[in-house]
Amino acid sequence: MREYIGKGALRHDGIEKVTGQAEYLGDIKLNGMLYAKIKTSPYAHAQIVSIDTSKAEALPGVRAVLTGRDENVMVGLYMVDRWAMAAEKTRYYGEVVAAVAADTQEIADRAAELIEIEYMPLPPVLDVREAVKASSPQVHENSEVYDYIKGVFHPEPGRNIANRTKVRKGDVDAAFLRADVVIEHTYEQPQVFHLPLEPHGTIVQWGAGDKVKIHTSAQSPFAVRDLFAHGFQLPRSKVEVNVPYVGGGFGGKAGIHMEPLVGMLSKRCGGRPVKLIPTREEECATFPCRQGLVARVKTGATKDGKIIAEEVEYLWDGGAYADYGVNISRAGAVTACGPYDIENVKVDSVTVYTNKIFGTAYRGFGHPEVFFGIERQRDLLAKELGMCPVELRLKNLLMPGAHTITGELITEHTGRVDKCLKMVAEKLNVGQDYTPEEKAEFQKTGKYRAKAAAVLQKSPAMPTWSASSAVVHMNEDGTVHITVGGVDFGQGTYTVLQQIAAERLQIPIEKIVMAPGVNTDMSPYDWQTVASRMTVLCGNAVCEACDDLTEQLLEMGSIVLRASKHEVALGDECVYVKQNPQYSMPYSKICMGYTYENGNAIGGPIIGRGKSIAQGLTNLDPETGQGKTALDWTYGAHAIEIEVDTHTGDIRVVDMASCLDVGRVMNEAMVHGQMIGGVLQGLGTTFSEAVYYDGEGRLLTRNLTDYKIATFKDMPEKLEICCVETPQLDGPYGARGIGEHPLIAITAVIANALANATGAEMYDLPLSADRVRAALAKE
């Protein structure tokens, strides 16, 4: 047996990517292709009084000018509340109001400038705490007519509330009365940009007979097909979605984006393909971002450090549309108190409409936001109790036999958050005090060091019926092609699937090829490439497909070798007779059918098919939130040492250790790659990343000059990656998802270390030097 799982393999697409051959959406050119430009709203909230497109239409080379009043369509993944273009009013700065298709990009750009729109500004709703009040102006006046997934989401029409998910466990009121210590804090986080290096490009060709071909930079080709077809009332069979190489997504390319708008432009242009490549400024202003969050957390504990009650209110700043982001309030409710065993819990998690960029899935899907408050709260509670924060956590963590706040039983196979915490805490000696000499040095320099640790958890947030499938084709020479419906936009899923197939089929990995890209006419179905679900669900589908292929090889082999099926086995890319291995038949002789000497042939091309669907998940009870939502829980922990310059507010990451219970390391270098990358993204969110608006709701952070992500110079000075492996019994080879998890709780662990270093307790993000210095000044 050769081992393909563990140490792993090199990326399946490395050569294409290092040579520039990998074709991304922007690199595609089609015959007769036109270029699109969007015209966006300069107001956060305004009535559209009039639109004059005559000058734009008169410009030579312009093929179509479209406004929301000409033609429109409403889309949304969970909550169908978003028009392709604003028609009556605009709900955020950057919202699309009109669009143009023209012979060249220059003409399209010029034509968009020539569209004249008269607005009547309305008061913008910018603060979730105000927006959630019944007295607030409405972002959506008639939200009661919106379609949504009933029984899963609970909108409150007439108010700016797109969903409220409740969790009720035990009796919090009684428990708070019983508690020795009760603390309550409110934590606040701004919106954040995804910032994939590649923008959301799209080409749509709406051909004759309503046959639509979409090329798009998307994480979820089948969701694009589904939502597009649903929106325009087309049969799924008439919509083809092709996804080439995708330059990063981080959740922002899940769901559906500009495909409907570009489709309408193409239809207007007689079916010519139309390409839209947003500018970086449009990426920032028009496309969705990560939601902001205001979190109020009240915690009650006994004096020996047992948490007995927690009451949480999450107000998610959903922005102008709930579309996909509405599920974040549900995910946030399920994970509301972190990986802790708490008897009495009350959670209200609410998606609030505001006149800001709308929110969508972002790596971690609500968890990085929730864990800022929860893991800050744990340290603050420990301080209140005079306990070591690591000890406090260990006393309360979910252990086998405990139940989550939604009633899921934790077993010995669920994963071990306690091991992750202990591992990172030991690596950095969290809790060990500095020497008097070191402390004297801190005082002298004004640069104070401190350490902290925090834990994290996440399970995929997805519909209970979320499914994957895979097809494994054997080629004439015994090499193998695998097609799946999920996308590898960098995370490495395809390489892991390749490894799984090599392991399962015992065929050298070089002979296993992942079909690049996804085409919904040719690839098998997958719900969406999100939620760190691919290794588990698509991995299981590939296992099943390989087993199906194996069965067929054995069957053909047994016929050709004149043996019963139980008498033959597979090895060295051959079917052989167990008792007499010299009687064998290479795969290449049977995988397209076997031909006897006289020309008779039997069998035919061997194709394995596999599928998987999340097992045993339930919707949450609408009143109590009880139910099973987790396909798999991945737990983890970070420990950190920082140095705070008290003169400037600058924070330097001196040392760091991150650990996840990955179930099984499938590909060591890729696990490390996900974790190092995720940690740095988390550091960006901690220190510099925040979406800012002016008082009228106009976006201020409009490009990469205004909005700063981490560079080579912003790496932590030391970062150790480690893994715990508690196998997930229904995961392929014991694996569970890890793509999103590394950036969860980073913000909290740094804020906790900051408090330990300086006494400055920060309750909001980012921890920019500006804000840290201001907090220190208050101390």
Add this chain to the structure above:
Amino acid sequence: MRQIHLTVNNEKYQVYCPEHITLLTLLREHLHLTGTKEGCAAGECGACTVIFNGKAANACMVLAPEANGAVVETIEGEAKDGVLSPLQQSFIEHHALQCGFCTPGMIMSARALLDANPAPTRDEIKEAMEGNLCRCTGYEPIITAIEQAAGGERGA
């Protein structure tokens, strides 16, 4: 429209293009060399890095007419006769890429660095590569890949 003569990856080109486009557009739209990527068109991300007259530069920050008479190297010229350069090989071996969109620019920046400084320190790598953003890898594997490639190229 303007006639521009330039050398790209050792091949001579003569192009007619509008005067106001950038070298990035010239390469991608007129020469169909789409390996060079556009990430921001404002000199902030480095996805369009090419080697322009021997120095790494953002192709979006060079006007096409400035390229008249210039010698440009792009990612398409990095592999020779179908064989990956040690730098490209090292990027693959050290998992220095994920989504791959920043990779051509990263490799061209690293190439310019190694051409000028065959044995860069970690800090020199960071200094030279600071203008190339990557949202996926956390940069660490890229540094390793460049260090290892430098060692390999020196050894060769």
Add this chain to the structure above:
Amino acid sequence: MYQFLSPKTIGEAKEHLAEKSNLKVLAGGTDLIIGLRDGAVHCDYIMDIKHIPELCEIGMTDDGLEVGAGVSLNAMLASGLCTGRYAALADSGHELANSLLRNRATLAGNICHASPGGDMLAPVLVLDAWVETLTPNGGRKIPLKDFFTGVKRHVLAADEMVVKTVFPRGDGTSAYHKKKRIRGHDLAQVGVAGSYAADGTLKLAFGAAGPTPVLIELGVFDPLALRAAREEILDKAMSGISPISDVRASKEHRLAMARYLAGDVLDALLEKVGV
């Protein structure tokens, strides 16, 4: 849309300046090209000056350090001339944008863009630099302390261009320190340059602390007096600046960091002179 001009000599450039109106000079282009793209700059001509040999020279002359308008910042840094009295140019050169952009960006371009946060502006003020210009009628010498008139505004006439920046000779030292949101490439939240001449003349200048870079001439100090007067000097310097709040920093942070960096710069200058 513009026409692209590429003069090979000063004479040709002069003719263009005389004959063509609404002309923009292209040096490194790292600001100009963004302006063109954003629609903030409209012009009929763009004149690339990098093919004029004299403008691509850097060196020491009788006047001092002369940096041609076409010299990239990385070329300036690599010249080895940004030391001693001119050390602030090395500090700020390394702080400006990132190495990729510095292969294109120029000192003259940064000066003529006249953005109040331009990293090279505070250093040129404390080093008493001037620019020499070319106009259809000849040219002039403009001390940079008289150059900046507002946000992205300066005293150059429409038919005038900078040909070089000159830093007078002198002994002494200088430094530039900068605060930004991240460790990597970012515009300055605030930048402070200081120069301490051999005769004891002390100057500080601030970037991103008002609509123009601000030069504060502080008089003459011997090193010990300078050390003793540190807080007084900082008080005086601070009274000259008026920063605003924006996405990069609050006004309060800018004020605090201006003082902190100014102190840091003074300490660095003292350290350099061995006190």
